[in-house]
Amino acid sequence: MHIAFLTPEYPHERVAHAAGIGTSIKNLVVALAQKKITVSVFVYGQQEDAVFAEDGITIHLIKNRKYKFMGWYWHRKHLQNYLNTQILTEKIDAFEAPDWTGITAFMRLKAPLVIRFHGSDTYFCHLEKRHQKAKNFWFEKLAVQKAKAFIAPTTYAGAVSKRLFGINNKVIQTIHYGLALDQFQNKNPEVFEHGLILYIGTIIRKKGVFELPEILKKVRIQHPEAQLVLIGGDSADIQTGSPSTWQLLEQQFDVADLKKVTYLNKIPYQHVQEYIKKAQLCVFPSFAETLGMVTIESMALQKPVVNTTIGWAQELITDGESGFLVHPQDHSVYANRIIALLKDTNLCLTMGKNARKRVEDVFDIEKIAQQNIVFYESITGKS
Template sequence: MKIAFITSEYPHPKISHAAGIGTSIKNLAITLKKKGIGVSVFVYHQNEDAVFCYEGVEIHLIKKKRYKLFTWYFYRKHIQNYVNEVVAKNHIDVLEAPDWTGITAFMKFKVPLVIRFHGSDAYFCKLENRQQKVKNFFFEKLALKSASAYIAPTTFAGEETRKIFGVHNDKIRTIHYGLQLESFVNEFPEVYNRNTILYIGTIIRKKGVFELAKIFNKIVEENPESKLILIGGDAPDIKTGNTSTYKLMAQEFSETAKTNVDYLGKIPYSQVKEHIKKAHVCVFPSFAETLGMVTIESMALQKPVVNTSIGWAQELIDDGINGYLVHPANIELYAQRVLELLNDELLCEKIGREARKKVEKTFDINKIADINIAYYNSILK
């Protein structure tokens, strides 16, 4: 079998952008290759056209193009034509694409198309309770309509997407993202920087960063030694139009808390793991995710995580056993849970051990890849 992924991101120095979606695709692609599956990745909106192999995966960069009129249509047709040529040449059996922006709208392929619900604009708009542009909804709905099958990283994401677009439930399969567990080993979980709280993710409203600032204000009142480290790119704020969400977030910190915050910006992925290992507690108070790769990465490294309590997170963490689930709007309780962990080393170690067990049981990429292969085969029958 040969599989190909269409994506706008993938972790590689030549590729301009990579986040959670790209990481999840790479984890799966490499594992599929190890299991004897041929894998290609088409990365669009790039600065150049190029083809190269990386870790056994054939990567095609598709340069972004602009047209005098209807770039949104003609660039899609350009991607379609290029992909179809490679599909025929390499005898690819199945294509997979994300739902975001409905990139495969207006495309017709010679093989079955699977769309994975990494998170559509419509999905995030619903969770954030904001209006979506009609054009974006049209593109995403049209793209979903042309797919043969769908994969959701959590049942919650699948069900919410089904409600939004009217997708048939029997065509949606929940298959979690997976981790290469051998790359996420913490040999000394008892060694970390005491009172260090870590947030990893884009600095953006939907990730609960304003709530995090208020939470940290409460934490510092009780524990003046606590420190908050923020890792992730700064994004414009969709509500105010401000070009920097971090500048707005910084205004929410109390004078005392402000001196205990360290914003590192976007750093190389290879460094992120070291920061997770050094952290005492990891926090992800998001209002909108489909799964959240950094959550399971932190759990794999035996870190106690305080996550959101919204839908998808309930499939990652068993509250009070291998982490905590608290709604981001509940500032008092969220701060209390973090403080409990900062004040109890044995509790941190216990939850960290259980977190690792949960990831080994549920998010092992070797098991996840086998489930994907079986599902792809079922589509081809």
């Protein structure tokens, strides 16, 4: 089989942007290539046109183009024409695209289209209970209607997307994101900085960052030495119009607590792993995810995690065993779970060990890649 992926992001030095979607795609395509599946990745919205091979994968960079009129349409048609040329010349058997912005809305591709529900604007607006532009929903709905099949990283994300887009006659296959576990090794889980609480993710309202000041205040009543480190890019705040969510968040901490807060912004990924290993525990009080890559990455590095109770998280963590699940707005309970871990090193180590086992059982990229291969065989009729 030859499977192709269309994406706005991919972890590579020549690519303008990479985040959770890009990481999940790279983990998968590298594993597929190792299993002798021919893979091409098409990254749009780039600063250059280029084609090169790496890790057994052909990567196409597609330069962003400006249009004077109806750019949203002509941009998609330009992509369509380029992709169709490659489908015919490279004999691509199926194309996968993300749901975000409905990038395939006006495309007629010459290969079966699969949409993976990484998280559409429709999905996130629903979870955040905020208004969505009609145009955005239209694009995403059109894209969904053109797809032959669907994948979602959690059953929860698939079920919500199915309801929002009115998908009645097709099954949404759940296939989790996966990790290359050899890249997530913590040989000394008993070595960590006591009291260090780590948050990793964009500084944005939907990820629950505005719950952290009240949670930290309650934690520090019993553990004054506790400190919070935040890693991730700043973003504008939709609700207030502020260009910086971090500036808003900074003002929410008590003066004394703020002295125990460190914001590192974005840092190189290898340093992120170092901070995960250094932390005593990780917190992800998010209101809106489809899965949450950094959660399973932290679990793979044997860190106890305090996550949210909302749908998708229940598929990642067994509450009280491989992590804790607490609603982000239940500040007292959230703080108490953190306090329980800060007080008990053995609990941290046991929960961290269980978290690693959970990732090995459910999110190992070797198993995930094979699930994807079986799915694509069913779509293409090839093996």
